[in-house]
Amino acid sequence: MKKTLILMLVTLIAALAYSSTLPYAEEVFHGGDVVYTEPLKAVIFSHKAHVEDMGMSCEMCHPDLFMMSNLAAQENDDFTMQSLYDGKYCGACHNGSWAFASDTQCARCHIGVKGYQAMTGQSDKAEEGHH
Numbered sequence: 001m002k003k004t005l006i007l008m009l010v011t012l013i014a015a016l017a018y019s020s021t022l023p024y025a026e027e028v029f030h031g032g033d034v035v036y037t038e039p040l041k042a043v044i045f046s047h048k049a050h051v052e053d054m055g056m057s058c059e060m061c062h063p064d065l066f067m068m069s070n071l072a073a074q075e076n077d078d079f080t081m082q083s084l085y086d087g088k089y090c091g092a093c094h095n096g097s098w099a100f101a102s103d104t105q106c107a108r109c110h111i112g113v114k115g116y117q118a119m120t121g122q123s124d125k126a127e128e129g130h131h
Contacts, residue, residue, distance in 0.1 A: 031058075031070075035116060038074040042116035043109050045090075065092050 031047035050056045062068050066089065073079050073089060084091030084102040090109075094102040117123060 033119075034070050035111075035119065036071065036074050036079075037116070039080065041113050042111050042119075044111050044115070044119075045109070060093075065089055 030051040033047065034045040036043040036045070050061075051058070066073055079089065081102070083089055084094065087095060091102045093099045096104070100108070111119070
């Protein structure tokens with residue numbers, strides 16, 4: 001009886017320890033944020049906003065609009081705002097009908113150099129010299 005009770009207690013502790021790691025696994029599941037730095041710095045894409053908040057599936061964008069590899073799109077010559085306006089990449093949904101148009105609400109995606117530096121903890125060397 002004692003051995004059974006101890007075994008059940010150990011199993012319960014192991015299950016609780018395992019379950020405490022699940023929120024972390026769920027955070028990683030959606031892919032995290034992607035910060036594009038080309039052709040300009042910086043544009044953020046939030047997997048959380050699209051997958052968790054909007055309920056979109058991975059297959060809605062991958063692999064047709066974006067490869068599964070982060071930042072692969074920025075290696076393409078046509079990864080430009082004009083392509084988005086023409087319905088490619090983000091513009092496939094951000095067309096004003098399905099989601100806000102890619103030529104509106106620029107700051108929702110374009111975080112710029114200062115936003116990039118804040119996200120990554122980097123500082124602007126040019127500004128440091130002006131203190």
